Amino acid sequence: MSSQPVDHSLQDPPKLPFEPLIQRNAVITEQPWVRWLLTALALVFLAGFLLLPLVAVFVEALRNGVGTYLDAVRDPDAIAAIELTLTVAAIAVPLNTLFGICAAWAVTKHTFRGKQFLITLIDLPFSVSPVVSGLIYVLIFGAQGWLGPWMSEHDFKVIFAIPGIVLATVFVTFPFVARELIPLMQEQGTDDEQAALSLGATGWQTFMRVTLPNIKWGLLYGVLLCNARAMGEFGAVSVVSGHIRGMTNTMPLHVEILYNEYNFAAAFAVASLLAMLALVTLVLKSFLEWRLGSELAATRKH
Amino acid sequence: MQIQIRGIQKTFGSFQALTGVDLDIESGELIALLGPSGSGKTTLLRTIAGLEFADSGRILFGNEDTAGIPVRERRVGFVFQHYALFKHMTVFDNVAFGLQVRKASERPAKDAIRAKVLELLDLVQLSGLDKRYPSQLSGGQKQRVALARALAIEPRVLLLDEPFGALDAKVRKDLRRWLRGLHDKTGYTTIFVTHDQEEALELADRVVVMNRGRIEQVGSTDEVYERPATPFVFDFLGGVNVLPGIARGREIDVVGVSAPLPCGTCDHTGAVDIYVRPGDLRVADAAQPSFEAEILAVQRTGPIVRWDIRARALDQQLEVEIPHLHHDVKQHVPGQTVRLRLNQYSVFARGAKGDARPKALPDTVLIGRERERGRLG
Amino acid sequence: MTALTLPEARGRSPRRVIPGFGLTLGITIAYLSLIVLIPLAGVLLRSAGLGFDGFWHAVTSPRVLNALKLSFGAAFFAALFNAVFGLLVAWVFVRYPFPGKRVLDAAIDLPFALPTAVAGIALTALYSGNGWIGQFLEPLGIKVAFSPVGVVVALMFIGLPFVVRTVQPVLEEAEKELEEAAAVLGATRLQTVVRVILPTILPSLLTGFTLAFARGVGEYGSVIFIAGNLPMVSEIAPLLIIIKLEEFDYAGATAVATAMLVISFVMLLAINLLQAWARKK
Numbered sequence: 001m002s003s004q005p006v007d008h009s010l011q012d013p014p015k016l017p018f019e020p021l022i023q024r025n026a027v028i029t030e031q032p033w034v035r036w037l038l039t040a041l042a043l044v045f046l047a048g049f050l051l052l053p054l055v056a057v058f059v060e061a062l063r064n065g066v067g068t069y070l071d072a073v074r075d076p077d078a079i080a081a082i083e084l085t086l087t088v089a090a091i092a093v094p095l096n097t098l099f100g101i102c103a104a105w106a107v108t109k110h111t112f113r114g115k116q117f118l119i120t121l122i123d124l125p126f127s128v129s130p131v132v133s134g135l136i137y138v139l140i141f142g143a144q145g146w147l148g149p150w151m152s153e154h155d156f157k158v159i160f161a162i163p164g165i166v167l168a169t170v171f172v173t174f175p176f177v178a179r180e181l182i183p184l185m186q187e188q189g190t191d192d193e194q195a196a197l198s199l200g201a202t203g204w205q206t207f208m209r210v211t212l213p214n215i216k217w218g219l220l221y222g223v224l225l226c227n228a229r230a231m232g233e234f235g236a237v238s239v240v241s242g243h244i245r246g247m248t249n250t251m252p253l254h255v256e257i258l259y260n261e262y263n264f265a266a267a268f269a270v271a272s273l274l275a276m277l278a279l280v281t282l283v284l285k286s287f288l289e290w291r292l293g294s295e296l297a298a299t300r301k302h
Numbered sequence: 303m304q305i306q307i308r309g310i311q312k313t314f315g316s317f318q319a320l321t322g323v324d325l326d327i328e329s330g331e332l333i334a335l336l337g338p339s340g341s342g343k344t345t346l347l348r349t350i351a352g353l354e355f356a357d358s359g360r361i362l363f364g365n366e367d368t369a370g371i372p373v374r375e376r377r378v379g380f381v382f383q384h385y386a387l388f389k390h391m392t393v394f395d396n397v398a399f400g401l402q403v404r405k406a407s408e409r410p411a412k413d414a415i416r417a418k419v420l421e422l423l424d425l426v427q428l429s430g431l432d433k434r435y436p437s438q439l440s441g442g443q444k445q446r447v448a449l450a451r452a453l454a455i456e457p458r459v460l461l462l463d464e465p466f467g468a469l470d471a472k473v474r475k476d477l478r479r480w481l482r483g484l485h486d487k488t489g490y491t492t493i494f495v496t497h498d499q500e501e502a503l504e505l506a507d508r509v510v511v512m513n514r515g516r517i518e519q520v521g522s523t524d525e526v527y528e529r530p531a532t533p534f535v536f537d538f539l540g541g542v543n544v545l546p547g548i549a550r551g552r553e554i555d556v557v558g559v560s561a562p563l564p565c566g567t568c569d570h571t572g573a574v575d576i577y578v579r580p581g582d583l584r585v586a587d588a589a590q591p592s593f594e595a596e597i598l599a600v601q602r603t604g605p606i607v608r609w610d611i612r613a614r615a616l617d618q619q620l621e622v623e624i625p626h627l628h629h630d631v632k633q634h635v636p637g638q639t640v641r642l643r644l645n646q647y648s649v650f651a652r653g654a655k656g657d658a659r660p661k662a663l664p665d666t667v668l669i670g671r672e673r674e675r676g677r678l679g
Numbered sequence: 680m681t682a683l684t685l686p687e688a689r690g691r692s693p694r695r696v697i698p699g700f701g702l703t704l705g706i707t708i709a710y711l712s713l714i715v716l717i718p719l720a721g722v723l724l725r726s727a728g729l730g731f732d733g734f735w736h737a738v739t740s741p742r743v744l745n746a747l748k749l750s751f752g753a754a755f756f757a758a759l760f761n762a763v764f765g766l767l768v769a770w771v772f773v774r775y776p777f778p779g780k781r782v783l784d785a786a787i788d789l790p791f792a793l794p795t796a797v798a799g800i801a802l803t804a805l806y807s808g809n810g811w812i813g814q815f816l817e818p819l820g821i822k823v824a825f826s827p828v829g830v831v832v833a834l835m836f837i838g839l840p841f842v843v844r845t846v847q848p849v850l851e852e853a854e855k856e857l858e859e860a861a862a863v864l865g866a867t868r869l870q871t872v873v874r875v876i877l878p879t880i881l882p883s884l885l886t887g888f889t890l891a892f893a894r895g896v897g898e899y900g901s902v903i904f905i906a907g908n909l910p911m912v913s914e915i916a917p918l919l920i921i922i923k924l925e926e927f928d929y930a931g932a933t934a935v936a937t938a939m940l941v942i943s944f945v946m947l948l949a950i951n952l953l954q955a956w957a958r959k960k
Contacts, residue, residue, distance in 0.1 A: 028858040030868055035775050042771040045764055049836065050789050053801035056811060060804050099710045106703040110695060120951065124715055127943045129897025131917035132936045136718035139725055144929055170714055193697050203698030232794025235899035239921060252796040259800050259904065271797040278792035286785040353859050373862045380863040386856035390878040400864035455864055
């Protein structure tokens with residue numbers, strides 16, 4: 001066996017002067033000073049533009065001390081506003097959640113003509129100014145609206161009353177759940193559902209036991225965003241509310257009233273509650289995005 | 303362009319991607335880096351290109367050390383596995399890119415660029431598609447655009463990362479032949495990475511078999527297939543049966559048969575592994591030393607018949623491949639007993655297969671291999 | 680050929696494997712119609728009731744024109760600004776490591792989560808003449824709050840996440856091989872960025888710009904506090920709608936709303952076309 005090959009794996013590497021290759025690792029990144037400059041610029045911008053306003057809310061709220069802050073928050077009108085905000089959200093969010101699930105089911109699990117158009121229509125409220133969202137209900141239910149005379153006859157109030165606030169809120173938060181679910185369910189396809197049905201599950205069982213577990217984080221994500229907007233909505237609600245203190249005043253409207261009365265500390269105190277809501281929303285959102293990421297990843301592994 | 307690779311080491315975190323790789327590539331050669339995923343073949347290719355930086359070691363293009371040359375001055379042609387065509391540019395602009403980004407003083411005139419691009423598109427048989435966008439091309443066409451784009455800068459070496467990996471079987475085969483033809487015509491020094499042994503054996507002048515960050519064997523296609531240097535290469539380039547045996551001086555005992563330790567003067571005592579390809583287990587004549595086996599299953603795939611057999615002496619299941627011509631349908635059915643002999647085999651001192659092998663242990667040294675036909679029989 | 684007839688592939692009543700189509704689509708369309716479509720159609724109907732002359736008269740009054748101009752102009756500049764800074768922020772977040780990235784990344788959505796009224800009073804507190812930032816700008820002759828500049832600042836705050844969140848995923852998914860390919864072909868880093876990366880993310884940048892613009896045009900809550908709302912100077916169109924409503928000028932309010940709706944529809948169409956174009960590439 002003259003030509004027996006050498007087992008390379010057992011040889012030591014040939015001795016060469018140690019000379020590491022120059023690590024000019026500029027293949028797909030920028031030079032350090034460019035990176036540093038851009039990062040600094042972005043961070044300064046974010047700090048000044050995003051975080052400073054948030055800090056301002058809390059600083060201004062506590063400017064006159066904790067006592068003033070607590071007084072403003074405990075004021076009966078403030079409490080009424082908080083209650084109204086919670087009530088409105090408690091009606092609007094479940095309604096839109098239900099709708100969102102129905103719409104996503106119809107759109108993603110079936111094919112039909114005009115589907116894309118329907119999706120566009122569902123997104124419509126996003127591209128309508130909140131003020132216009134309020135206006136449309138005034139035109140229908142307001143004193144000079146189409147149903148106005150009939151409604152005053154029957155002593156039924158929508159505008160400048162809670163139903164109007166709910167309607168306006170439902171309108172502006174309309175697409176949130178649907179638009180989170182549609183892409184997610186589209187990506188997940190219908191294989192799982194078909195499998196469940198072929199195993200003899202009913203449609204309802206299929207939804208509850210197969211679809212819902214697959215979309216739960218996406219659903220919660222949509223609900224979270226829907227809720228944040230429902231509680232924070234200002235423009236649309238402002239048009240239909242009538243700003244009656246203790247009656248039709250939501251938290252954001254209460255902030256406005258206090259602010260316009262130059263009661264800045266109180267305005268910022270109530271605003272700080274909303275800001276805390278925003279912070280909680282952001283934290284939950286990050287958590288859900290993380291879970292949603294694994295939900296999507298699980299889908300893609302299929 | 304002659305390329306010399308010396309002692310390249312590379313780690314990603316705690317993962318040893320390359321451990322002391324040495325390789326010489328002759329000018330105009332077509333070389334395949336073959337190995338399973340994670341064997342370091344792509345890392346080696348990217349290091350040659352300048353897309354990765356080795357922790358130590360040197361790469362020389364001719365006599366020039368590439369250490370100080372950043373990737374964009376290295377003039378290598380690199381064809382990415384998924385082509386990496388610029389989607390927003392036409393085929394023409396993709397191919398012209400490498401020329402257009404040159405400094406004004408080095409950039410050819412517009413007409414010259416145009417002529418060059420059209421010539422290259424002609425070379426890769428894509429004339430007339432210059433105004434298309436990548437999304438309007440088939441996989442094979444994209445591949446050839448990527449190749450034309452790499453050739454446009456007149457590279458010193460052409461590097462291809464899994465060039466046929468994303469194509470379907472038929473296109474792959476055609477493109478393989480075409481690429482061999484193109485290489486013969488243009489003469490660029492070419493290195494390509496593949497995990498497909500058939501592709502490597504068909505296309506390359508020489509094959510570099512890699513595993514776990516090191517080179518297992520370098521050789522012509524015949525060499526690596528016919529005379530694998532390590533158990534890993536044996537295993538990777540086709541099926542293998544591993545039979546346990548005992549070496550006593552210059553003889554081995556395997557499946558109850560005594561056979562010579564197949565090397566001139568070597569001498570070994572202890573446990574050994576005998577590596578036999580399924581095609582080298584042959585049906586024996588009565589006169590030949592042989593072992594008894596029971597046929598468990600017979601399966602025909604194209605021109606080859608595959609048997610699953612159990613060697614009586616071993617109680618081990620083995621695989622046998624025989625040409626269809628030699629297969630007697632009536633005689634060889636499951637349950638039948640046959641007598642088999644070893645045609646060609648290699649003997650390795652006992653150890654794990656290539657993967658789990660600790661580096662410094664000498665116990666997987668190739669002791670010898672039987673090459674002359676019928677010596678055992 | 681033969682008498683064999685195949686069933687129509689897309690018949691009138693396609694057989695559906697998954698149940699609940701009629702029910703869910705029915706609920707979807709009913710709810711959509713009741714909440715969104717019919718009320719919106721009401722606005723257009725009202726507006727049509729004005730007649731073209733009436734509509735034109737209402738929309739072309741100087742105060743309305745100024746308000747529309749301000750709403751669209753400020754939204755345009757704010758979106759432009761956000762396209763630049765949003766791209767910068769997205770780039771830095773995707774490409775460079777720095778401490779506190781995860782927290783800051785979550786904070787980018789603050790304008791989505793923070794009620795607009797809160798954003799409005801906070802920005803006013805910062806940018807008014809004696810505010811945190813305003814006190815330094817005032818001596819320089821830069822008046823932010825209670826001027827059109829304030830409107831732009833508020834819309835910048837509101838619109839930033841739109842750009843970042845549309846560009847970021849595209850940058851994240853951008854194939855690193857494209858940049859390597861450019862480098863191998865001899866392109867400098869700047870050439871790679873300008874000729875390879877930017878064209879790849881341009882569709883998403885345009886989409887982000889359009890989204891921020893559309894949102895800015897209709898924005899109300901964050902703007903009214905900082906704008907000062909001087910008629911003809913810093914009065915935005917949505918505010919004018921409210922003012923007209925308070926004056927019981929339903930026709931005028933409807934006309935302004937219709938003008939905004941029409942422009943919004945056009946922009947929605949543009950977004951969809953842009954996205955279709957981006958998908959095609």
